[in-house]
Amino acid sequence: MGEFFDGNVDEESLAPNQWGNRGPTLVDIAARLRLLSQDADVVWVRVGLHPDVELDEPDGDVAAEAILITTTAPAADLEDRINVTWLCSDGIFESDDSSLLDYCEVPEISGNERIVFLLWD
Template structure:
């Protein structure tokens, strides 16, 4: 099974668990094999947003920090269309589980051409999303 179809199947299974909240997947599940530049922040592509694989590399650096225990991709609500059009599943945002203060998290988005990073789940927490460790909270990087 190709990686795009495997991701789609995973997102579909997560949707079955909780159809009221956007599914989340690991950054590896989302970015490995992804060369679709319009799969994340498409409105900023060509306007200064780094390439998809550069975003992935930056997120891997964040994930490796001692004050981070998880980085996940929030899936966009239009994900079902990706199978029909044979595109990569679209992303809505990035969730980071961290104990870092906001002023540290603010530095993580430099150069990503995002609209910001803030605390919490903007569309609610998916039922299958892991719980943050004690002392950790969720930050969300968002575009548009």
């Protein structure tokens, strides 16, 4: 998360198709996600970059389309904790194997954990 949020002042870099409809700033969103990442039933929280982002371009624009969360918590519980209404998000959505193909370096998960997406669509 730090690589995306720390020092990022481009408010349109997260869910750019929703900018203008989203209430909190990147700083506020990052704080909320960092708080969530400390919960006992959350393993990790990561930023999912938009598939069109070219990471090999030194000054290229970076845009994120989702937040990936590995957790054992029910989606509805996560939505309440992070307050998806305040985030102006469409909510938490369950992932499947095909939905993770667009992302690299997704750590292995074990036990009853699963990866969910926080989306702005």
